[in-house]
Amino acid sequence: MANPSLPSDDELIPRLLAQDEASYVQVVAAYHGLMVHLARAIVGEAIADEVAQEAWVAVLRALPKFERRSSLKTWILRIVSNTAKSRLRHESRTISLDESLEESPIFDPACFKSDAHWAKPPAMWHADTPDALLASTELRCRISSALDTLPPLQRAAVTLRDMQGLSMDAICKILEVSESNGRVLLHRARSRIQMAIEECEGQ
Amino acid sequence: MPKCKNIAEHSSEYLDHNMPWWKRPGYWLHIAICVHCRRYINQLKLTIDTISKSPDAVPPSVSTEEIQAIVEKMKQSTKQ
Numbered sequence: 313m314a315n316p317s318l319p320s321d322d323e324l325i326p327r328l329l330a331q332d333e334a335s336y337v338q339v340v341a342a343y344h345g346l347m348v349h350l351a352r353a354i355v356g357e358a359i360a361d362e363v364a365q366e367a368w369v370a371v372l373r374a375l376p377k378f379e380r381r382s383s384l385k386t387w388i389l390r391i392v393s394n395t396a397k398s399r400l401r402h403e404s405r406t407i408s409l410d411e412s413l414e415e416s417p418i419f420d421p422a423c424f425k426s427d428a429h430w431a432k433p434p435a436m437w438h439a440d441t442p443d444a445l446l447a448s449t450e451l452r453c454r455i456s457s458a459l460d461t462l463p464p465l466q467r468a469a470v471t472l473r474d475m476q477g478l479s480m481d482a483i484c485k486i487l488e489v490s491e492s493n494g495r496v497l498l499h500r501a502r503s504r505i506q507m508a509i510e511e512c513e514g515q
Numbered sequence: 516m517p518k519c520k521n522i523a524e525h526s527s528e529y530l531d532h533n534m535p536w537w538k539r540p541g542y543w544l545h546i547a548i549c550v551h552c553r554r555y556i557n558q559l560k561l562t563i564d565t566i567s568k569s570p571d572a573v574p575p576s577v578s579t580e581e582i583q584a585i586v587e588k589m590k591q592s593t594k595q
Contacts, residue, residue: 331590331593333586333590336586336589336590337582337583337586340577340582340585340586340589341577341582344577344581344582344585345574345575345576345577346574348574348575348577349575352575365585365588368585368588368589369588369589369592372589372592372593373592418523418524419520419523419524423523424519424520427518428518428520428521429518429519429520430519430551430552433551433554433555434554434555434558436554437558437561441561442561442564442565442567442568443568445561445565446565446568446569452569452570455565455566455569455571456569456570456571459566459569459571470566473531474563474566474567474572475566475567475571475572476574477567480531480533495527495528495533498527498531499524499526499527499528502527502562502563502566503559505562505565505566506558506559506562509558509562509565510558
């Protein structure tokens with residue numbers, strides 16, 4: 313998705329390479345918030361800003377070698393994702409980045425019978441619009457804490473797709489995952505949030 | 516025709532319009548006759564719309580001072 317406040321990549325990249333300060337300001341104003349948003353999904357709130365700032369330095373360093381196989385925005389977000397992932401590994405967190413791709417089932421096995429039809433069908437929800445769901449403080453907190461407990465790549469996938477509206481193709485490039493893994497990450501993330509809502513609404 | 520479990524597993528693909536054409540007729544037919552799966556899909560759609568409207572969906576705002584500080588760091592890094 314092109315940013316209307318920015319010149320096209322064709323105009324912007326040569327200016328950035330020429331170290332034009334006004335273009336630095338434009339690009340930081342357009343993308344820094346999104347970068348922190350993505351970094352937060354992978355490394356958490358505390359160091360997200362630091363990771364995004366580190367990524368800017370990496371962007372400038374790598375820009376002369378940028379091959380234009382994706383948009384500038386996708387490429388910058390990919391650098392953020394890689395910076396955040398290395399930071400996670402460096403800090404030897406116990407969370408596995410690939411946890412979300414393991415073979416664990418998406419659904420509680422008790423949900424389905426052996427013939428793969430519903431054993432525990434979804435219950436009716438009281439609210440039927442996003443605004444009605446978000447009007448409940450308890451539900452807002454549940455959604456927020458469900459997001460916080462998602463594995464890093466699942467949270468990144470849902471942030472990029474459902475919050476920032478990026479295409480699956482761009483998301484797979486940014487997170488460096490195959491298209492099928494990207495879809496699994498996104499579906500698992502959404503299912504966990506849906507379950508969090510169901511716990512409140514389905515009673 | 517897919518079973519309920521397949522419907523649930525592929526529901527994101529369906530809602531994102533990423534489902535291969537040859538899978539769609541069986542999927543549509545199942546949803547048309549199964550009230551539980553229809554409810555599941557509608558709730559997943561509502562979940563996605565709710566995520567996109569939730570306070571967590573708003574990227575943090577960046578002040579002019581912050582932008583300037585980052586730009587200064589970028590300029591410094593190109594001098595090294």
